[in-house]
Amino acid sequence: MAEIHLKSLAHSYSSNPKSEADYAIREMNHVWEQGGAYALLGPSGCGKSTLLNIISGLLSPSNGQVLFDGVEMNNIPPEKRNIAQVFQFPVVYDSMTVFDNLAFPLRNMKIPEAKVLSRVNEIAHVLELTELLNKKASNLTADEKQKISMGRGLVRSDVSAILFDEPLTVIDPHLKWKLRRKLKQIHEQFNITMVYVTHDQLEASTFADKIAVMYGGQIVQFGTPRELFERPNHAFVGYFIGSPGMNLIEVKLESQGVKFNNTHVDLSDELNQLLAKMGSTNIKIGIRPEFIHVWDKPNEGAFSCELVHVEDLGTYKILTLTLDGQQIKVRLDEDRLVPKGNVFVSFPEQWLKVYVDEFLIEAQEAEGEGKDKNTQQKPVNKEHTL
Amino acid sequence: MNKVRDNKAWFLVLPVFILVAFSAIVPIMTVVNYSVQDIFDQNTAYFVGAEWYKEMLRNTHLRESLVRQFTFSFSVLAIEVPLGILVALMMPTKGRMASVALILVAIPLLIPWNVVGTIWQIFSRADIGLFGYTLNSIGIDYNYTSDTTAAWFTVLLMDVWHWTPLIALLCYSGLRAIPEAFYQAARIDRASKWAVFRHIQLPRLKSVLVIGVLLRFMDSFMIYTEPFVLTGGGPGNSTTFLSQALTKMAIGQFDLGPAAAFSLIYYLIVLLVCYVFFSAIKQLGKAK
Numbered sequence: 001m002a003e004i005h006l007k008s009l010a011h012s013y014s015s016n017p018k019s020e021a022d023y024a025i026r027e028m029n030h031v032w033e034q035g036g037a038y039a040l041l042g043p044s045g046c047g048k049s050t051l052l053n054i055i056s057g058l059l060s061p062s063n064g065q066v067l068f069d070g071v072e073m074n075n076i077p078p079e080k081r082n083i084a085q086v087f088q089f090p091v092v093y094d095s096m097t098v099f100d101n102l103a104f105p106l107r108n109m110k111i112p113e114a115k116v117l118s119r120v121n122e123i124a125h126v127l128e129l130t131e132l133l134n135k136k137a138s139n140l141t142a143d144e145k146q147k148i149s150m151g152r153g154l155v156r157s158d159v160s161a162i163l164f165d166e167p168l169t170v171i172d173p174h175l176k177w178k179l180r181r182k183l184k185q186i187h188e189q190f191n192i193t194m195v196y197v198t199h200d201q202l203e204a205s206t207f208a209d210k211i212a213v214m215y216g217g218q219i220v221q222f223g224t225p226r227e228l229f230e231r232p233n234h235a236f237v238g239y240f241i242g243s244p245g246m247n248l249i250e251v252k253l254e255s256q257g258v259k260f261n262n263t264h265v266d267l268s269d270e271l272n273q274l275l276a277k278m279g280s281t282n283i284k285i286g287i288r289p290e291f292i293h294v295w296d297k298p299n300e301g302a303f304s305c306e307l308v309h310v311e312d313l314g315t316y317k318i319l320t321l322t323l324d325g326q327q328i329k330v331r332l333d334e335d336r337l338v339p340k341g342n343v344f345v346s347f348p349e350q351w352l353k354v355y356v357d358e359f360l361i362e363a364q365e366a367e368g369e370g371k372d373k374n375t376q377q378k379p380v381n382k383e384h385t386l
Numbered sequence: 387m388n389k390v391r392d393n394k395a396w397f398l399v400l401p402v403f404i405l406v407a408f409s410a411i412v413p414i415m416t417v418v419n420y421s422v423q424d425i426f427d428q429n430t431a432y433f434v435g436a437e438w439y440k441e442m443l444r445n446t447h448l449r450e451s452l453v454r455q456f457t458f459s460f461s462v463l464a465i466e467v468p469l470g471i472l473v474a475l476m477m478p479t480k481g482r483m484a485s486v487a488l489i490l491v492a493i494p495l496l497i498p499w500n501v502v503g504t505i506w507q508i509f510s511r512a513d514i515g516l517f518g519y520t521l522n523s524i525g526i527d528y529n530y531t532s533d534t535t536a537a538w539f540t541v542l543l544m545d546v547w548h549w550t551p552l553i554a555l556l557c558y559s560g561l562r563a564i565p566e567a568f569y570q571a572a573r574i575d576r577a578s579k580w581a582v583f584r585h586i587q588l589p590r591l592k593s594v595l596v597i598g599v600l601l602r603f604m605d606s607f608m609i610y611t612e613p614f615v616l617t618g619g620g621p622g623n624s625t626t627f628l629s630q631a632l633t634k635m636a637i638g639q640f641d642l643g644p645a646a647a648f649s650l651i652y653y654l655i656v657l658l659v660c661y662v663f664f665s666a667i668k669q670l671g672k673a674k
Contacts, residue, residue, distance in 0.1 A: 058570050079576040091571040095589040104585070105575040152575055 002068040002082065002160035002193060004032040004055060009064035011050055017062070024050045026217040027063065032195060034069075034160075037187045039204035040197045042214035043240070048197045051214070052163050055195065056085045068160075084153020085163045089170060090145035094138040098129060101137050102151045109156070123155045126186065143175045147182075154186065161193040168203065180206060201241050213237045229288070235355040238286045244318060246286045247328040248355070253283060258354075263303065263324040265347065271354060274361055284355040289318065289331040291351035295344040302344040310338055319343065414653075420646035438647035448648060450623065451631040452655075458627060459606040462545050466602060469546065470553025471591065475583070477558055488558075491551045499548075503615025506544040510616075530617060534624040537617050541625050544612055549605070553598045560594040561587060596667050600660060607656055628652055 011025040020026060024047045032038055040048045053059040055066060057078035066073045073081055093101050102120045111119075124130045127147045132140065137148060146167055153162050164183075168176045184207060187194050196207050204211050205225035212222045213236070220234035221227075232238035238246030251258035253275050257266040265285060267275070275283065295302050305321035305328070319330045321343055330345060332338065354361055421438055425431045442448060477487045497505070512518040512529050521528040530536040564586065572582045610629040613619065619626035619634075626634075632652065636645035 053570075056574065058573070078570075078573045083574065085570070085574050087567040087571060089565065089567060091565075091567050093585045093589075095585060104577070104581075108576040108578065108581060149571065152571075 003034045003070075004161060004193065004195075005065075005067040005070070006030040006051075006055075007065040007067060009054065009061050009066065011047075011054060011059065011061045011063070023217055025054070025061070028219055030212070030219055030222070032161075032193055034193055035191045036193055037184070037207060037209050038193075038195045039208035039211045040195060040214060041199065041201060041204040041211050041240075043199055046214045047217040048199075048214050049165055052085070052165050052195065052197050055161075056083050056163050057081050058085075082156075082158045082160045083163060084150075084156065084159045084161075085165065086146065086149050086153065086167045088166045090142055090149050092137040092140070092145045092148050094136075096137055097133065098124075098135055098137050098140070098148060099133040101148050102129075102133075102155055105152050105156050119155050119157070123151050126154070126189070127151050127182070142170045143172065143179055146171060146179065150183075150186075154190065159192065161195065164194065164196040164198075166198055167196075168198075176203075183207060201243075213240065215240075231360070232286070232353065233360050235284055235286060235358045238288070238353065238355075242288060242290075244289055244329045244331075246288050246353075247292070248284050248286045249326050249328070251283050251285050252281075258283060258285060260326060261324045263326075265352075267352075267354065268349070271361070275354070275356065278356050278361070280356045282357050284358075285347075286353045286355060287347050287351055289329040291348060292328070292330045293346045293348055294319075294330060294332060294336070294339070295346065296339065298342075298344050299346070302346045305343045305345055307339070307341070307343050321345070417646045417649060420642050421650055423643055425642045434643065438644045439651070442644055442648045442651060445648075447623070448628075448631060451626055451628050454624075454626065455607060455628045458541070458545075458609070459603055461542055462549070462606045463599060463602055465542070465546050466550045466553050467595065467599060470550045470598070471557050471595075473550065473554040474557035474561055475587070477554070479562070488555075491554055491558075494548050494551050495555075497548075499611040500615050502544065502548050503612040506540060506547075506612070507616045510540050532621055534621060537621060537625050541613050541616060544616060545606065545609070548612065549602060553595075553602065556594040556598045557591055560591045564590050592667075596664075599667075600663060603663065604656060604660065607659070 007029060008027055009025060009029070010023055010027040012023045014022045017023055040051065042048050050059065054061045057066075057073065057076060057080075060074065068081065078085075093104060096104070099120060102123060103116045106116045106119060120133075121130070124133055127150065129144070129147055129151065132144060137145065140148070150162070150167070153159055168179060171179060180203065183194070183196075186192075194207075196204070198204050198207075208225075210222060210224055211228055212219045213228060213234070214220070215234065215236040221232065221237045223231075223233075228237055228241045232241065232246060235246075235248055239248060249260050251260045251265065254264070256272065257264055258275075259265065293302075298304070303323050305323040307319060308322055308327070309320040311318040311320075314334070316334055317332045317336075317338065319332055319338065321328050321330060323345070328345075330343075422433060422435060423431045424434045424437075473491065477491065478484045494502070509515045510518045510528075510530055512522050518528055518530070527533075528536050530540040568586050569582065572586055577585070608629055609627055610633070613625050613627060614630055617625045619630050629652075632645060632648055635641050635648065
């Protein structure tokens with residue numbers, strides 16, 4: 001059992017890093033608690049696999065510490081850490097049977113054969129591999145092989161964390177769902193910390209209790225799927241999570257709010273003061289397509305947009321609009337009629353987020369208020385939004 | 387089902403047929419033709435049927451060469467295959483040293499065969515050769531021109547030097563094709579070095595080793611140039627292998643009929659052994 005603590009951890013593949021750009025992992029502090037199911041979500045090349053390999057010990061970090069339950073692990077090789085890792089492409093020992101594959105880690109640890117037998121049978125039962133035990137591992141399908149690689153981690157009774165590196169990449173779509181459910185089941189049964197690397201937000205949010213979103217070598221937000229959706233901490237999270245992602249518009253500061261082109265957007269006084277104090281020119285406003293309010297009729301305070309395109313996805317429609325030269329996407333429930341000609345939209349204040357230098361800023365009081373409002377809001381249906 | 391009869395298809399096979407005819411069938415049939423005749427000169431030849439075959443199978447001189455040949459080929463395989471795998475495992479995989487090692491290992495393969503023979507002939511001489519002289523000066527009585535054991539030792543050593551690199555290079559490429567994740571998974575599974583070799587590397591070298599063993603068997607079974615240059619088949623007949631015995635008979639003594647019969651038997655033996663090898667290895671793969 002282990003709590004994994006990454007303490008001022010940073011990693012660079014270059015031996016002599018000069019600028020921040022040389023770092024695959026920028027300095028970070030992070031704690032994966034014992035028994036949690038976590039996802040590490042991010043685009044290709046953001047450093048998620050690097051981070052995973054540092055945790056398992058395949059890579060040694062250039063700075064900082066990896067602590068398991070408070071014990072430094074930096075110089076402990078992977079075979080001495082109580083960790084299992086499942087790779088993108090299934091690794092099985094071709095020349096062995098499924099049974100021998102599962103028994104392999106135990107036999108390497110010189111565990112008595114009687115115990116190996118009972119342990120392997122137990123795990124095979126959980127993974128539904130019992131019927132395959134006497135088959136050669138080389139002739140199995142990708143999902144069966146992936147289950148074996150997972151099983152090799154589970155048979156070791158000392159394993160306290162399993163790391164998954166995009167384990168479902170090569171699995172057929174209809175089996176992905178089954179395997180994901182199996183993972184979840186195993187997590188509940190064994191109380192093992194699981195960290196699951198993926199670039200698929202659906203995979204992340206169905207598997208994990210909490211998701212860490214990585215971008216440019218940093219964890220930009222760590223939270224529940226709902227938090228990531230409703231309160232993206234970083235412009236990238238807004239853009240990356242959700243389908244389609246958050247509408248992000250570059251704006252300039254002016255009195256009483258911000259503007260882009262000739263359109264003025266009101267902001268609260270607190271936010272205005274904050275923005276004025278920060279003095280940055282990199283300001284964006286963001287709002288999720290789900291939260292943009294569409295009026296049936298022209299309305300004072302609503303923006304008038306041109307309708308460019310309608311995508312009907314069955315349970316909902318996605319409208320592409322142009323608002324003063326800026327393209328925005330709006331999600332409309334299926335029972336709503338698509339307005340003809342111009343569309344009138346407004347941005348509800350609690351869903352309008354402001355990003356300065358890519359990070360979310362919120363007025364102190366407004367934040368508390370916003371949270372209250374969030375909880376009153378009817379729950380956002382995850383299946384639809386993601 | 388109605389079979390469509392279209393004889394034009396045969397024309398499409400014709401180019402291959404002609405090519406194979408000239409490269410294999412015609413030469414072999416010529417030899418078959420020789421093997422059933424007693425030839426005195428260009429105009430005098432008598433049909434003798436299977437006579438030469440019977441005689442060749444009874445010929446003790448050839449039988450001894452055959453035994454020597456098998457001994458040589460199997461010794462060569464027994465040394466070169468494990469050694470080649472070992473060399474491949476030890477070769478560096480990254481950086482400049484990798485290319486340097488590759489070039490060094492490949493050098494023996496680039497040397498013409500008669501030159502290989504000459505190199506070892508001089509290298510092993512007891513009077514002026516570095517190798518032979520060194521052995522003698524540290525008290526080992528070594529002279530490959532008079533001592534059978536020394537001659538065999540030198541011939542084997544030369545072949546190992548010449549051809550182990552082939553196995554090593556094949557295995558090296560096979561090893562490079564193993565994805566990094568296998569080694570990483572093995573580390574996490576706490577596999578020992580031996581277990582990694584036994585369960586990851588060796589199974590994945592199987593296909594290149596099949597090719598390597600077949601190539602080495604065929605080549606060593608037909609070896610001619612190097613021992614011819616090095617020992618000339620001696621001392622006595624102790625290092626006379628099949629091809630050399632055959633050449634002596636066909637060119638030295640001009641016994642075309644017996645030599646033809648013998649070369650066909652030789653050919654069939656190579657074919658048979660390769661077939662046995664191949665099916666054995668295939669069976670091994672199926673059993674898994």
